[in-house]
Amino acid sequence: MDAGKNGRRGFLKSLSLGAAGAAIITPQAAQAASGGTLQVWSCGGLAEAMCPAHDEYTRQSGVKIVYTGAFAGALGKSLLSGSGHTEVFAGRVLALAQRLRKAGKMLAFKPLCFTSYVIAVPKGNPAGIADLEDLARKGVRVAMAKEASPPGGQAVMGLLKAADLTQKVLANVPEQGTCVQRSVENVTSGQADAMIVERRICRMPRFASHLDVVEIPEKFFPAGPLTFTVGLMADAADKDLANAYITWLTSPQGQAFFDQAGFIPAISPKGQELIEKLGVKDVA
Template identity: 30%
Template sequence: MTGSVARCALAGALALALAACAGGADQPAPGEGGDGVRGPITVFAAASLTEAFTRLGDEFEAAHPGTTVTFSFAGSSALATQVNQGAPAAAFAAASPATMRTVTDAGNAADAPVTFARNQLVIAVPKGNPRGVAGLADLTRPGAKVALCAEQVPCGAAARTALDAAGVPLTPVTLEPDVKGALAKVRLGEVDAALVYRTDVTAAAAEVDAVEFPESAGAVNEYPIVVLRRAANPAAARAFVGYVLSDRGRAALAAAGFQPPRA
């Protein structure tokens, strides 16, 4: 590897290197500008990152001619299991630190994970909110049909935390394997509401509305990202992680509705 970001990556301190090497918003993104990064990488990422990471992948490829980024989007817990079973992924972005720990505890991370974003739950309802949902308690009305993520998935764990904090004994009609599955139930008219991330409603704003609820403030999910030990192209993987953590990456995530990591 050559170039400033490559040298920083070899120093083994990605988070500090980004602050030292990335520069301001008007500087090239990490790894950009003749650093020799080439080749394909596969990135495993939480389903809620679909829109933001697809955009970042296109931008990364444009900034690094000769690279190809392939994404696998799914529930974080399913992706972590695949990583630990030897799936050929170069980097992993999870929707919770707990999910990431299953990968790091198994020794499958090449570096220490870095938190790059946060996300908060909302109640997704059909456009116009026909049932007049105003909060979690309304989801227990007679006849109300609600979709949740399965509790082993970060969005499901966050939903359970919020429901318990509100003292709402909600029984969903379906438990979905990831947040996109829960949102799809609303979009298809199969349920009246779903607890999903704010970013997912932002991406589907033409079809659904978001109802904010105060208990979500106590169930905010942090999103960590890491280069994986078995990465076949670690230079490109580190460059992609650097791009996510760069000013341009933060701007794309903010545009998708993600909150910045805690200072």
């Protein structure tokens, strides 16, 4: 059972303008109600939230979002080199936004959301996994994708190192995968007993009904991959239109989509705590 459900319900209940059935156009979205087109790039991991959020924003504002979700490191590299151009960029890792800001490629950014890590187990948790130490228990089959695109494998290895369990858990990994989602399929099919993943993975429609989650103490989370920001790029053709979109995405309406997809919204109490803890603030 997802222990975060009660907190999530409480947060959604507190939103005066939820994602579902929201019929009121915010003042910011109304500014762009004449339509137009906006190019948005983001880390591919955000796609589960971005796509439905964009559908709703287009419905409300008339603005067409041309969206690309891909590996944030590659997108960031192209933006920094000048070979890539977009109007809004929502990337993972605070340092990337800071580099883009320093280089003058990004004019400003805001905290968007945060990720968290859990142990995914087959529905019903047949192996009785209760904590990280259980992943080192004899006979437990652990799925892993150590070589997956960053931060997939790197983040999990960092988490295990922080828990001082690296070698013990690796001994229980029968086969290393190269893709996080393909490795999760071993858990949903019962071929593996557990896997450390981002909570968002467990919310994906293809996995949600087949998995339960076991919480991991936050003290073991690697700080780098936790943060997602959304920034206004210097290449934005209509900066008012781009700013209106960013304002909506970080409003209760937009943030509800990230909560539903398994992220921690920046405007939530936990999100506000992480903003302070991780220093997710734009400094000119």
